[in-house]
Amino acid sequence: MTKEQALKKYFGYDKFRPLQSEIIDTILAKNDCMVLMPTGGGKSLCFQIPALLMDGLTVVISPLIALMKDQVQGLVANGISAAYINSTLTGSEQSSIEWKAKLGELKLLYISPEKLLSGNYLNFIKSLKVNLFAVDESHCVSIWGHDFRPEYTQLKALKANFPSVPIVALTATADKVTRKDILTQLGIPDAPTFTSSFDRPNLSLNVLPSRNRTRIIENFIKERPNQSGIIYCLSRNATEDVALALQRVGIRAAHYHAGLIAETREKVQDSFINDDLQVIVATIAFGMGIDKSNVRFIIHYNLPSNVESFYQEIGRAGRDGLKADTLLFYGYGDVIIRTKMITDSELPEEMKEVQTAKLTRLKQYAEADICRRRILLSYFNEEIREDCGNCDVCRNPRQRFDATTIAQKALSAIARTEEKVAMGMLIDILRGSQNRNVLERNYHQIRTFGAGRDLKGEEWAEYLTQMLNMGVMDIAYDDHHSFKLNNYSWSVLKGEQGVELVKFEPYDTKKARQDAENPKEKSKREVIRDALFEKLRLLRKQLADKLSIPPFLVFSDATISEMAQKKPISRYQMLQVSGVSDAKYKQFGEVFLNEVLDFIRDNNAKGVARVANGSTYIETLDLYKKGLSIEEIATRRNLQPSSIANHLIKLSEDGHDVDITKLISQQEYDAIVDMALELGMNKGDALKPLFEALNEEYGYDKIRLALAIWDKNG
Ligand code: ADP
Ligand code: ZN
Numbered sequence: 001m002t003k004e005q006a007l008k009k010y011f012g013y014d015k016f017r018p019l020q021s022e023i024i025d026t027i028l029a030k031n032d033c034m035v036l037m038p039t040g041g042g043k044s045l046c047f048q049i050p051a052l053l054m055d056g057l058t059v060v061i062s063p064l065i066a067l068m069k070d071q072v073q074g075l076v077a078n079g080i081s082a083a084y085i086n087s088t089l090t091g092s093e094q095s096s097i098e099w100k101a102k103l104g105e106l107k108l109l110y111i112s113p114e115k116l117l118s119g120n121y122l123n124f125i126k127s128l129k130v131n132l133f134a135v136d137e138s139h140c141v142s143i144w145g146h147d148f149r150p151e152y153t154q155l156k157a158l159k160a161n162f163p164s165v166p167i168v169a170l171t172a173t174a175d176k177v178t179r180k181d182i183l184t185q186l187g188i189p190d191a192p193t194f195t196s197s198f199d200r201p202n203l204s205l206n207v208l209p210s211r212n213r214t215r216i217i218e219n220f221i222k223e224r225p226n227q228s229g230i231i232y233c234l235s236r237n238a239t240e241d242v243a244l245a246l247q248r249v250g251i252r253a254a255h256y257h258a259g260l261i262a263e264t265r266e267k268v269q270d271s272f273i274n275d276d277l278q279v280i281v282a283t284i285a286f287g288m289g290i291d292k293s294n295v296r297f298i299i300h301y302n303l304p305s306n307v308e309s310f311y312q313e314i315g316r317a318g319r320d321g322l323k324a325d326t327l328l329f330y331g332y333g334d335v336i337i338r339t340k341m342i343t344d345s346e347l348p349e350e351m352k353e354v355q356t357a358k359l360t361r362l363k364q365y366a367e368a369d370i371c372r373r374r375i376l377l378s379y380f381n382e383e384i385r386e387d388c389g390n391c392d393v394c395r396n397p398r399q400r401f402d403a404t405t406i407a408q409k410a411l412s413a414i415a416r417t418e419e420k421v422a423m424g425m426l427i428d429i430l431r432g433s434q435n436r437n438v439l440e441r442n443y444h445q446i447r448t449f450g451a452g453r454d455l456k457g458e459e460w461a462e463y464l465t466q467m468l469n470m471g472v473m474d475i476a477y478d479d480h481h482s483f484k485l486n487n488y489s490w491s492v493l494k495g496e497q498g499v500e501l502v503k504f505e506p507y508d509t510k511k512a513r514q515d516a517e518n519p520k521e522k523s524k525r526e527v528i529r530d531a532l533f534e535k536l537r538l539l540r541k542q543l544a545d546k547l548s549i550p551p552f553l554v555f556s557d558a559t560i561s562e563m564a565q566k567k568p569i570s571r572y573q574m575l576q577v578s579g580v581s582d583a584k585y586k587q588f589g590e591v592f593l594n595e596v597l598d599f600i601r602d603n604n605a606k607g608v609a610r611v612a613n614g615s616t617y618i619e620t621l622d623l624y625k626k627g628l629s630i631e632e633i634a635t636r637r638n639l640q641p642s643s644i645a646n647h648l649i650k651l652s653e654d655g656h657d658v659d660i661t662k663l664i665s666q667q668e669y670d671a672i673v674d675m676a677l678e679l680g681m682n683k684g685d686a687l688k689p690l691f692e693a694l695n696e697e698y699g700y701d702k703i704r705l706a707l708a709i710w711d712k713n714g
Contacts, residue, residue: 012581032191039315047134056129079583084110138169142181159187198380205391210331227296234302243281256282294557303334306358320558330366332468369398403501413448533564570622620647645701672706
């Protein structure tokens with residue numbers, strides 16, 4: 001089998017993504033290598049295909065227990081023999097898997113590093129015919145990465161113990177120090193590195209000021225019914241509050257964080273994966289190892305700690321390559337909290353510096369007024385030649401204006417209130433609101449009271465946030481968030497320095513969505529959410545529930561979207577749909593074919609509409625057109641020849657191009673019709689007497705055909 005054939009047969013895909021093919025060749029030539037691809041880039045296939053093509057067993061080292069289970073389930077669903085060994089297995093489960101491995105019945109074995117390096121487990125591995133080690137999430141070996149795991153550092157033992165077995169290290173990590181460290185730590189310093197583009201053009205990028213977050217999120221989700229999404233929050237409390245707010249408006253949401261008991265966490269995660277739950281509101285504890293390919297949006301309620309984490313988290317959307325949206329809420333409060341977290345941490349000074357620098361890079365992304373994708377990709381050492389057209393800045397280019405007067409009004413009010421007020425109160429003063437808090441403190445008597453009436457409250461909030469982000473003034477986190485003046489503030493007040501701000505644009509979720517769906521940019525990679533898609537989605541859910549597997553393991557969104565578009569009505573056409581592997585067809589193909597056919601019939605589409613009872617006829621027709629005999633069709637379809645004859649007769653009656661006279665010889669026809677005449681048979685009589693009168697020499701299929709032709713000829 002070639003690698004292309006394996007791709008089609010086991011995964012149902014027609015083409016390799018960039019670099020997959022080269023990586024596979026390198027591994028097949030028994031060379032070590034490193035693979036850098038973004039989350040969702042398609043790393044797994046790079047070792048799964050070699051595993052299928054080589055003799056022996058591929059050992060995959062993965063730190064994430066949930067991920068192992070998902071990947072193994074996915075492989076098994078595609079008819080590949082794979083298993084995992086980790087601490088969740090019972091002793092007997094484990095030994096049964098070990099036996100399978102010993103007997104050469106496994107192609108892939110996933111194993112956690114703790115297990116692999118415990119006791120003398122390596123000796124057991126040595127007794128197997130290992131053809132490849134794949135080290136997934138390999139950045140965990142490096143303290144420079146963002147997710148260091150001490151147990152990973154012992155993986156050096158692999159090369160030492162198995163000098164001739166190739167190692168492939170896989171990661172989505174950005175920085176060069178970490179990449180180099182990975183190779184050194186694994187003892188393969190000179191291995192070639194394959195870096196694919198980190199661009200995920202299907203992800204839209206959006207940043208909003210962090211005001212009215214809950215309301216914006218509610219609208220955002222309501223415009224995306226039935227679409228799965230994750231909302232990331234910094235604190236556990238926030239996850240609970242946001243989830244509750246969403247539940248109140250009827251959204252199927254739940255919270256998730258490390259403080260929940262394991263059972264609850266698992267339940268929430270499962271119902272999300274199974275599409276029972278639409279939205280998960282979570283801390284970063286959620287998502288590692290979630291392979292769900294149909295996540296359609298990621299919202300960051302708070303600012304993450306660095307670009308890697310941010311990119312990894314948004315990377316969980318749109319793994320199927322279809323359009324997905326990301327939304328980051330950005331405000332000064334989060335920057336302060338993040339900075340404080342770093343300062344207060346017990347990290348050595350140099351690592352604090354690294355983290356602060358990493359946070360600054362993310363701030364630059366959030367504050368960008370040029371294409372956001374350019375900024376992200378430049379972080380990953382990549383350049384794009386054009387603006388992306390799929391971020392909020394590209395869609396809505398920023399307008400800067402001279403805001404010196406606005407800034408002076410605000411700073412003056414801060415000065416006159418003796419730097420004691422926070423955002424809300426300051427806005428009230430500027431807008432001249434006569435509320436109790438203002439009156440009690442006599443703020444209505446200061447000179448700037450009402451000086452900013454011309455701007456709406458939300459405009460002020462936006463501009464004050466921008467000013468904070470630019471450092472035009474400070475905020476005292478430990479003094480009720482009150483604003484404080486700094487040197488920059490004073491020079492603005494004195495007129496020595498000007499301030500430029502970006503024009504406020506009210507956020508309109510509906511418009512944003514319409515923009516995104518603007519037909520002129522509508523690519524064919526978008527989910528086709530029509531009636532048929534919905535039917536197929538529900539069918540997928542039913543099948544998945546029955547089998548207790550996640551719906552995306554039945555078929556991905558991309559696959560059912562393509563089915564809805566192409567409307568396959570035969571086995572052959574179904575297998576052309578990307579993502580329909582041989583094993584998947586065997587298991588689900590017919591059911592989905594029937595659904596498509598029902599749909600076509602209900603909608604009374606042309607052509608196939610008149611065929612009664614669905615796919616079974618169409619499939620027979622397909623094979624007939626390929627020139628197969630009744631016998632061959634029957635064997636292929638695992639049906640009786642007489643049923644196939646029936647199909648063909650019916651198809652011919654329905655006006656399809658089926659010449660039933662070709663399916664029977666003149667001699668057979670004569671013999672059968674003569675006997676029928678002799679018995680004085682009429683249309684609709686039982687066939688058994690005729691069958692017996694002919695000494696059982698002619699099958700029911702032939703009898704049916706002969707009578708049909710006889711009938712047709714009058
Ligand atoms: P990663 O491990 O890099 O995060 P995965 O290996 O999980 O990414 O792949 C992401 C998705 O892309 C999966 O649904 C996978 O089946 C799909 N995929 C991978 N390679 C191809 C390909 N050549 N054609 C179509 N889909 C692919
Ligand atoms: Zn852009």
